[in-house]
Amino acid sequence: MVGYAFESKGFSRIDIDTNESDPAYSLAGQLMGLPLKPLQGFGVPAESYGFANKQLAWETIPPLLDRASPLRTAHLRDPVGPQIQFASESFIDEIAAAVGADPVAFRLRFLKAPHEISRRLEAPETDQQSFDFSVGFMPTISMFYGIVIRMHHRDHAPAHFHVFYQGNEAKIDIENLELMAGNLPRRVLGLVLDWAELHQNELRGNWTLAQQRKPINTISPLE
Numbered sequence: 001m002v003g004y005a006f007e008s009k010g011f012s013r014i015d016i017d018t019n020e021s022d023p024a025y026s027l028a029g030q031l032m033g034l035p036l037k038p039l040q041g042f043g044v045p046a047e048s049y050g051f052a053n054k055q056l057a058w059e060t061i062p063p064l065l066d067r068a069s070p071l072r073t074a075h076l077r078d079p080v081g082p083q084i085q086f087a088s089e090s091f092i093d094e095i096a097a098a099v100g101a102d103p104v105a106f107r108l109r110f111l112k113a114p115h116e117i118s119r120r121l122e123a124p125e126t127d128q129q130s131f132d133f134s135v136g137f138m139p140t141i142s143m144f145y146g147i148v149i150r151m152h153h154r155d156h157a158p159a160h161f162h163v164f165y166q167g168n169e170a171k172i173d174i175e176n177l178e179l180m181a182g183n184l185p186r187r188v189l190g191l192v193l194d195w196a197e198l199h200q201n202e203l204r205g206n207w208t209l210a211q212q213r214k215p216i217n218t219i220s221p222l223e
Contacts, residue, residue: 003053006091008084012060014039016069027069042084049092049110100218102139138162141206144195144221147188151203151210159207163192172196174203195222 015038016025023029024037042058096106141161142149148164159174163184170182170189177196179189196203199219206216 003051003055004095005055005057006088007057007059008042008087009059009061010042010083011063012038012040012042014041015063049107051110097140097143102141102216102218104139105215139216140218141216142195142199142219142221144223145188145191147192149192149195149219151206151216153210153213153216155210159204161196161203161206163188174200174207191222198222 022037023032024034030036040060042060092107093103096103099106138150138152140148140150146165150162150164152162158180160171160180161174163170163172163182165184165188168182168184168188170184170192171180172178172192173180174196177193177200184192202217202219206219209216
């Protein structure tokens with residue numbers, strides 16, 4: 001990972017300000033025809049990762065209406081924060097996929113906040129080996145043609161992997177290369193089984209690693 005450029009775009013978050021003491025930002029003031037005081041502001045992408053080279057920028061896009069409603073729809077201190085954070089984390093997922101890395105392991109490599117995870121990553125090798133990378137996630141081991149292949153840590157037998165495709169989910173038996181559960185379109189199932197046959201030994205190896213709660217290897221996609 002050398003660097004990246006990330007530009008966020010959205011409606012101005014201060015088209016209507018939250019200063020209720022100014023009549024221009026109130027419903028009564030708008031109904032009386034007071035002139036608007038729109039400002040341009042959105043916010044640079046927010047992320048918690050340290051990369052050697054990165055460029056962050058933001059740009060506002062024209063509003064759909066000539067004036068926004070001054071009425072609040074929720075008690076949210078940062079109305080655009082969740083959207084910016086979601087976009088940023090999705091971008092990190094895209095970077096991890098582009099370099100063929102597990103998205104969680106990729107984040108652990110570049111986290112810059114001084115919390116427990118980064119402390120463990122900087123600890124001696126024996127401490128790193130005892131760190132449980134499996135808590136709370138199912139690593140992605142391959143992606144192709146919109147198909148996502150994942151594998152649980154310490155999952156139940158028989159050895160299998162999970163497939164996700166456009167809202168469909170299925171489990172595939174690694175040894176027999178058969179559909180265990182779920183549903184996939186026939187064409188997608190055929191692609192998955194072709195891929196699994198090509199990488200059956202790697203899938204077996206990943207299953208062994210997963211049972212030991214060790215980091216799982218990514219596998220080349222179907223070409």
